[in-house]
Amino acid sequence: MKWKRLVQNTILLTGTTLVMRCTAMVFQVWLVGRIGAAGIGLYQLVLSVGMLASTVAVSGIRFASTRLIAEELGLGRPESVGAAAGRCLGYALCFGTAAAALLAFLAQDIGFLWIGDARTVPSLRLLALSLPFMALSAVFCGYFTAVGRVLKSTAAQILEQLLRIAFVVVLLQQVNPENITASCAAVTKGATMGEALSCLVLALLYVQDRRRFRSQEGRGGEKLTGRMLGIALPLALSAYARSSLSTLEHLLVPRQLRLSGLSSDHALEGYGSIQGMIFPILTFPSCLLTALAELLVPELTAEQMRGNHRQIRRTVARLLAGSALFGLVTAAVLWIWAEPLTQKLYGDAQLGTLLRQLCPLVPVIYLDIVTDGCLKGLGQMLHSMLFNILDAALGVTLVVLLLPTWALTGYIAMIYITELGNAALSLQRLLRVIRAMGR
Numbered sequence: 001m002k003w004k005r006l007v008q009n010t011i012l013l014t015g016t017t018l019v020m021r022c023t024a025m026v027f028q029v030w031l032v033g034r035i036g037a038a039g040i041g042l043y044q045l046v047l048s049v050g051m052l053a054s055t056v057a058v059s060g061i062r063f064a065s066t067r068l069i070a071e072e073l074g075l076g077r078p079e080s081v082g083a084a085a086g087r088c089l090g091y092a093l094c095f096g097t098a099a100a101a102l103l104a105f106l107a108q109d110i111g112f113l114w115i116g117d118a119r120t121v122p123s124l125r126l127l128a129l130s131l132p133f134m135a136l137s138a139v140f141c142g143y144f145t146a147v148g149r150v151l152k153s154t155a156a157q158i159l160e161q162l163l164r165i166a167f168v169v170v171l172l173q174q175v176n177p178e179n180i181t182a183s184c185a186a187v188t189k190g191a192t193m194g195e196a197l198s199c200l201v202l203a204l205l206y207v208q209d210r211r212r213f214r215s216q217e218g219r220g221g222e223k224l225t226g227r228m229l230g231i232a233l234p235l236a237l238s239a240y241a242r243s244s245l246s247t248l249e250h251l252l253v254p255r256q257l258r259l260s261g262l263s264s265d266h267a268l269e270g271y272g273s274i275q276g277m278i279f280p281i282l283t284f285p286s287c288l289l290t291a292l293a294e295l296l297v298p299e300l301t302a303e304q305m306r307g308n309h310r311q312i313r314r315t316v317a318r319l320l321a322g323s324a325l326f327g328l329v330t331a332a333v334l335w336i337w338a339e340p341l342t343q344k345l346y347g348d349a350q351l352g353t354l355l356r357q358l359c360p361l362v363p364v365i366y367l368d369i370v371t372d373g374c375l376k377g378l379g380q381m382l383h384s385m386l387f388n389i390l391d392a393a394l395g396v397t398l399v400v401l402l403l404p405t406w407a408l409t410g411y412i413a414m415i416y417i418t419e420l421g422n423a424a425l426s427l428q429r430l431l432r433v434i435r436a437m438g439r
Helices: 003-058 061-074 078-115 118-128 131-146 150-172 180-209 224-259 264-306 309-336 338-346 351-377 381-437
Strands: none
Touching: 003 078, 003 118, 003 131, 003 150, 003 180, 003 224, 003 264, 003 338, 061 078, 061 131, 061 224, 061 264, 078 118, 078 131, 078 224, 118 180, 131 150, 131 180, 131 264, 150 180, 224 264, 224 381, 264 309, 264 338, 264 351, 264 381, 309 338, 309 351, 309 381, 338 351, 351 381
């Protein structure tokens, strides 16, 4: 494994992700102050539908582009990189456009019938416009990850975040903060505009970078379209199932919380507090592991194609140990500083109680991030997606059973059970694959 390049790219991605998360955290704090916890809760409901829509738009193509291009490079066929990327872009354009049309057409039904809140309809229609750009950007990012040029994709992501924040700030100045519908639509519109401009920048960077392979084009890879579909479609189908269940879970949470006796706004506030305020704190330090997990995919794929099993086993063992230790240290720090941290960020020390209740999950979440990256790099993406589907199905069941009686306590219990179950299944599969390589 090319450790020097891996370390350099990991440091680069970690640094940029850290800057982006710091910026996002500051922006989130400002947003909470601007539209309130209820507004954040409503926006989280829009994002839960957006997660399903973006899953359909991307349909497994980000990982497929990374894997397909990494395979060609690992087999010594750089001349086929352009052809592989071209097929992935065509796939992304088809699925992204179809997802956009479907969401725009069904926005009213989704807002009224699925979410049960008509205030989300304008935001859903605006969200639909971002889906083709999101799908194309996924291919560009997958390409840059595979060829080891992560600086270009991270630069575009930073630009997208800055543009999105700028657009949202300007648009929110034009609406009444007490109008949750208009505020949520302004945030969604700003995000859509940022996504579109980021895609344009990524496209220009891709055209410039692909010139390195143009002089070698001619032969093309073997069965590129079939291999791309063989990777992307199974991932897409499993992602549809998982994302549908996850979206259903998030849409059910406010409804089930209302059954416990909470008012509509209090249910949104409780949901928004955990998903939009506490989880960003819990996952903020994981930028190192997130970057590493993304970069592991092409590196482990290349080593697997070369049959270098000993190096893979050693690498995976170090990564698992390091991620678990990092998670334990992070959990301890967050536990100690829970109340001062939430007071400083949100002006509410009582949120520290929620943060402390979820701190023990940090090592599990961080270990699962690296485990998932290793599984994908070793071609075990379908198992990873299967575990995520089971996790989401269990989450829906527990939301229905626990929240009407136990309210937020039941929601926290559901998070614990699903996170622990998913991490255990993923780690068990990874260890089984690693042991098989030693035979």
